[in-house]
Amino acid sequence: MSFEVESVRARFPQRRIEWYEVLGSTMTIAGELAREGAPSGTVVGADEQTAGMGRLGRKWDSQPESGLYVSIILRLMVQGSSLPLTMLALGLASKESIEALADISPDLRWPNDLLIAGHKCAGILALWEHDAIIAGIGINVSQTLFPANLETPATSLLLRGAKVRREDLLIQLLESIDRWTEMLTRHPEEILRRFAEASSYAKGRRVRVDQPGRTLEGVTCGLDPSGFLLVREDNGAQTTILAGGVRPA
Numbered sequence: 001m002s003f004e005v006e007s008v009r010a011r012f013p014q015r016r017i018e019w020y021e022v023l024g025s026t027m028t029i030a031g032e033l034a035r036e037g038a039p040s041g042t043v044v045g046a047d048e049q050t051a052g053m054g055r056l057g058r059k060w061d062s063q064p065e066s067g068l069y070v071s072i073i074l075r076l077m078v079q080g081s082s083l084p085l086t087m088l089a090l091g092l093a094s095k096e097s098i099e100a101l102a103d104i105s106p107d108l109r110w111p112n113d114l115l116i117a118g119h120k121c122a123g124i125l126a127l128w129e130h131d132a133i134i135a136g137i138g139i140n141v142s143q144t145l146f147p148a149n150l151e152t153p154a155t156s157l158l159l160r161g162a163k164v165r166r167e168d169l170l171i172q173l174l175e176s177i178d179r180w181t182e183m184l185t186r187h188p189e190e191i192l193r194r195f196a197e198a199s200s201y202a203k204g205r206r207v208r209v210d211q212p213g214r215t216l217e218g219v220t221c222g223l224d225p226s227g228f229l230l231v232r233e234d235n236g237a238q239t240t241i242l243a244g245g246v247r248p249a
């Protein structure tokens, strides 16, 4: 089903929403618009991406009309170092929007994965572009097949029994992002608390993390004030995870 962008525009009449049938990546177009000065809240979405980007240089499978693929320009009153916290706020917003439309409560895996029973149903990529953050969000809505050999097995809302319209999901997502980014700018410590509450990975979870030059294994022990994950390694050392893929050990 083609995306009825007008129904989303009608709910957000002040907002610039660009929709494409097919493009390389919404991140590229949103980045260009941000450099041209497009306002906060501008949305770039597509029915299909031919070069969807994931974290850590991975590809994001973006089959036609079956996922929500959007990038949102955010101009927030946050410091340059707030990207990890912003990722956590976007994860909470994405989780809330799925919960509002489906009888599903995804887990959050630091920093950016939404999982249903260990299968990934959404991912978030957040990048600075000049003076704006580009929040790229991909949610698997109605896929029934995924590429083989994914780092984490994938699922979609449909495969978990929920029929959700992409338009409704985008409306809900934009409302949730407004709320959670407002909280981020006013009470950043609350984002840490709420993420730690919502994520089974934040504390007491045995994980393996790929780091430059080595893979470490240990038990998660919370988040630091910037939103980075803390892991207690088996030799007792506490390591701050700045980036890298976190997997259950």
Ligand code: BTN
Pocket (backbone or CB within 6 Å): 024, 025, 026, 027, 049, 051, 052, 053, 054, 055, 056, 058, 060, 068, 069, 070, 071, 112, 113, 122, 123, 124, 125, 136, 137, 138, 139
């Ligand atoms: C990840 O989990 O690795 C992050 C995935 C982010 C995918 C979204 S889809 C919309 C936006 N455009 C992209 O090319 N990537 C993000």
